[in-house]
Amino acid sequence: MKIFSAEQIKEADRQTVSKQGISSDELMERAGKLVFEEIHKRLEGSGGPIKIFCGIGNNGGDGLVIGRYLIEHLYDVTIYVVNYSDKRSDDFLKSYDKVKNTTKNWPILLKSEDDFPEIKKEDFVIDAVFGIGLNRPLVDWVANLIKHINSSQAFVLSIDMPSGLFADQPTKAQDAVVQANFTLTFQAPKLVFYLPDTGKFAGDLQVIDIGLDRNYLIETPTSAHLIRKQEAKAMYIPREEFTHKGTYGHALLVGGSYGKIGSISLTATATLRAGAGMATVFVPKCGYEIMQTLLPEAMVITDKAEKHLTDIVFDLEPSVIGFGVGVGQSDETLQAFEALLEKTEKPMVIDADGLNLLAANKHLLKKLPKDSVLTPHPKELERLVGSWEDDFEKLEMARAFVKEHKVVLLIKGSRTITVTEEDIYINSTGNPGMATAGSGDVLTGVITGLISQGYDPLTAAVFGVYLHGKAGDIAVNQLSYQGLIAGDIAQHIGAAYLDLFSTPNA
Structure with a gap:
C-alpha cells in the first residue's frame, strides 16, 4: 500500500x-x-x-x-x-x-x-x-x-x-x-x-x-510503503513437491556466551520455524548441552573456548549466517567477528552485540558482505549512524548509511521500518506484548531462515518482519500482552504463514 x-x-x-x-x-x-x-x-x-x-x-x-x-x-x-x-x-x-x-x-x-x-x-x-x-x-x-x-x-x-x-x-x-x-x-x-x-x-x-x-x-x-497481508502474501514463495532439506538451505547461527545461550536458541528455533532446510548453531562450549537439549533439530558446533566466542571455525558452506545474538563484546569475540567477515561473502543477518561491535569498530562496516541485513533497535541505530533531532532526520541518516554500506537496514519498533537507499517499508503487524526480552532474537532467526530458503535479503527483511509481527498477534490473542514471551512468537511462525491464506486481508 x-x-x-x-x-x-x-x-x-x-x-x-x-x-x-x-x-x-x-x-x-x-x-x-x-x-x-x-x-x-x-x-x-x-x-x-x-x-x-x-x-x-x-x-x-x-x-x-x-x-x-x-x-x-x-x-x-x-x-x-x-x-x-x-x-x-x-x-x-x-x-x-x-x-x-x-x-x-x-x-x-x-x-x-x-x-x-x-x-x-x-x-x-x-x-x-x-x-x-x-x-x-x-x-x-x-x-x-x-x-x-x-x-x-x-x-x-x-x-x-x-x-x-x-x-x-x-x-x-x-x-x-x-x-x-x-x-x-x-x-x-x-x-x-x-x-x-x-x-x-x-x-x-x-x-x-x-x-x-x-x-x-x-x-x-x-518512497514509502505499508506492508499488509496482501503485500506480504505476494512475497511468499510456495514450495514445490519434489524438494528436500537441501533445497531450503543451510543456515549458520553464530552467537551466545555464558548465561546467554537462550538467546541464540530462540534465533535458531525461529530460523527453522521460518523454513530453513538445516540449521547449525556455533556457540561456546558452555552452550553445547543446552542447544542439543533445547533444539534437537539443529546441529551444534562449539568454539574452543568455554564461555565466549574466540575462533569461529566451521566445515560447511552456509547459505546465510546470522551473527551477534548473545555474543558479548570481548576483545577475542571482536577478533573472531572480524575474521568471520573477512572470509564471508554471502549476506549476513547481524543483530544485538554484532551491531554493537560494528558501532564500536566502524572499520568493520567496510567488510560487511553486500546486502547484509542489520536489525537495530533505536539505541543500536544511534550507535551506528549518530543521533538525530526527529524521525525524519533519522530516516535520512538511515538511508545515507544504507547507501554507503550497501546493506538492508531495519529500524525496530512498534512499526518496524525496513530502509533501502530509496524506499522504506513500514510493517503493519505486531503489538505491545512483543516488547519482551528475546523478541528481536526471534526476528533475526525469521529473516535468516527466509534468506536460507532463497528469498533475497530485502524481501526476507520485509516479509520476515511481517511474519514475526503476525506470529506475535496470533500468540497474544491467546496469551495477553503481559503473558507473551519471545518463545511464543517463535512457536507461532507457522500460524503466521497459514494466516496469509485466510480471509479477509489484514
Whole structure:
C-alpha cells in the first residue's frame, strides 16, 4: 500500500476533479458524506452531544459537510468555526453556505480563548481544524484550543489528520497537536502515523477510500510503503513437491556466551520455524548441552573456548549466517567477528552485540558482505549512524548509511521500518506484548531462515518482519500482552504463514 506525500494527495484531488468531471466542492461533499456514514454506522442515531471544530480551509469544509449530515439525521450537533484568519478556501465557503441554508444550526465562530466552549467528558468531539496542508506553527490561541480539547477527556475523532500534526515534516510543538482516539484518513495513510514521535497522536486508524483517480494512484511512485497481508502474501514463495532439506538451505547461527545461550536458541528455533532446510548453531562450549537439549533439530558446533566466542571455525558452506545474538563484546569475540567477515561473502543477518561491535569498530562496516541485513533497535541505530533531532532526520541518516554500506537496514519498533537507499517499508503487524526480552532474537532467526530458503535479503527483511509481527498477534490473542514471551512468537511462525491464506486481508 503506497503512502503518498501531502503534495501527491493534493495532485490526486486535482486529477480526480479533472478526470471525473466534478467540482472540488463535490469531491469534498463525497468525502464528508463517507465520513458521516462511518460515524452513523457506529452511533446509529444515539449518543451524546457532538461538537465539531472546523478550520477555514478544506479540512474545515469536510467537517461542515459531516456536521450537516449529522444534523439532518437529528444528532445533537454544535459546529464551531475556528476563525484564525481572514482567508477562507472557496470550498469551505460553499460548504459553510450549505450548512446555513439547510439547517437551523448555524456555526459558531471562535475568535479567541474567550470563545472556547465547555467540552464535557461525555461529549463526542470531531476535529476538522487542519488537514494535510498545515505547514506552519499555530497561532497561540488556536494552539490553546487544541490543548483545551485534549484536556477535556472527551472522545476525539480526527478527520484526515489530527490537527496540529504536519504531514511531511517534523512537528516540533507536540503539545499543540490533537490527541485523537480515532482518525479517519482519506484514501491513503500518512507517513507520520507510523513514526514514533507522531504516530501516538492518531489513535486507532481507518483509511476511507474517497474515489480518487485510480490511474494517478497506481502510476505515481512513492518512497514509502505499508506492508499488509496482501503485500506480504505476494512475497511468499510456495514450495514445490519434489524438494528436500537441501533445497531450503543451510543456515549458520553464530552467537551466545555464558548465561546467554537462550538467546541464540530462540534465533535458531525461529530460523527453522521460518523454513530453513538445516540449521547449525556455533556457540561456546558452555552452550553445547543446552542447544542439543533445547533444539534437537539443529546441529551444534562449539568454539574452543568455554564461555565466549574466540575462533569461529566451521566445515560447511552456509547459505546465510546470522551473527551477534548473545555474543558479548570481548576483545577475542571482536577478533573472531572480524575474521568471520573477512572470509564471508554471502549476506549476513547481524543483530544485538554484532551491531554493537560494528558501532564500536566502524572499520568493520567496510567488510560487511553486500546486502547484509542489520536489525537495530533505536539505541543500536544511534550507535551506528549518530543521533538525530526527529524521525525524519533519522530516516535520512538511515538511508545515507544504507547507501554507503550497501546493506538492508531495519529500524525496530512498534512499526518496524525496513530502509533501502530509496524506499522504506513500514510493517503493519505486531503489538505491545512483543516488547519482551528475546523478541528481536526471534526476528533475526525469521529473516535468516527466509534468506536460507532463497528469498533475497530485502524481501526476507520485509516479509520476515511481517511474519514475526503476525506470529506475535496470533500468540497474544491467546496469551495477553503481559503473558507473551519471545518463545511464543517463535512457536507461532507457522500460524503466521497459514494466516496469509485466510480471509479477509489484514
